[in-house]
Amino acid sequence: MNIPFLGNRGARHDAPDPAGIAELLSECQLLRSHAAREGVRLDDSTGSLEALDQLVPRWRDDEEILDWLGNDAGLYLGTVIVRTVPGAVWELWPDGRPVVRLLSGREFDVVAFGHEWADSGVPELSQLYAEVAEE
Numbered sequence: 001m002n003i004p005f006l007g008n009r010g011a012r013h014d015a016p017d018p019a020g021i022a023e024l025l026s027e028c029q030l031l032r033s034h035a036a037r038e039g040v041r042l043d044d045s046t047g048s049l050e051a052l053d054q055l056v057p058r059w060r061d062d063e064e065i066l067d068w069l070g071n072d073a074g075l076y077l078g079t080v081i082v083r084t085v086p087g088a089v090w091e092l093w094p095d096g097r098p099v100v101r102l103l104s105g106r107e108f109d110v111v112a113f114g115h116e117w118a119d120s121g122v123p124e125l126s127q128l129y130a131e132v133a134e135e
Helices: 018-025 029-037 046-053 063-084 110-120 125-134
Strands: 089-092 098-101
Touching: 018 063, 018 089, 029 046, 029 063, 046 063, 046 125, 063 089, 063 098, 063 110, 063 125, 098 110, 110 125
Parallel strands: none
Antiparallel strands: 089 098
8 A cells, every 4th residue: 555645655675775875975074074174175086085195194183083084084985986986886784884895796894994094094095996996
């Protein structure tokens, strides 16, 4: 039964909406805010990854910001990959962790990479992108 004001009660909601997931994961508000204060525009390009790699890591003194920024950095890296590498898509692991899956089937835990970058600056986001894009 489909009564408009009740919604489509018989519809299955098993499969996540890929476009909706991509949009949600691309927000990265804290990272975008920090980058903007430093004059870096995050336009989802590989050049913006290089610009992020050049930022002075003032966030490393604040544990709370460090964790959030690492998460955002990984999601931003994933966003650039999904938007620029043909066939790359967001995938959610059973625990809800977002990863990027390439056409080859290889998956990248970009959030883990983002945390490593925020903690130490190594590996650089642009270097990670180049490795993924080669596949």
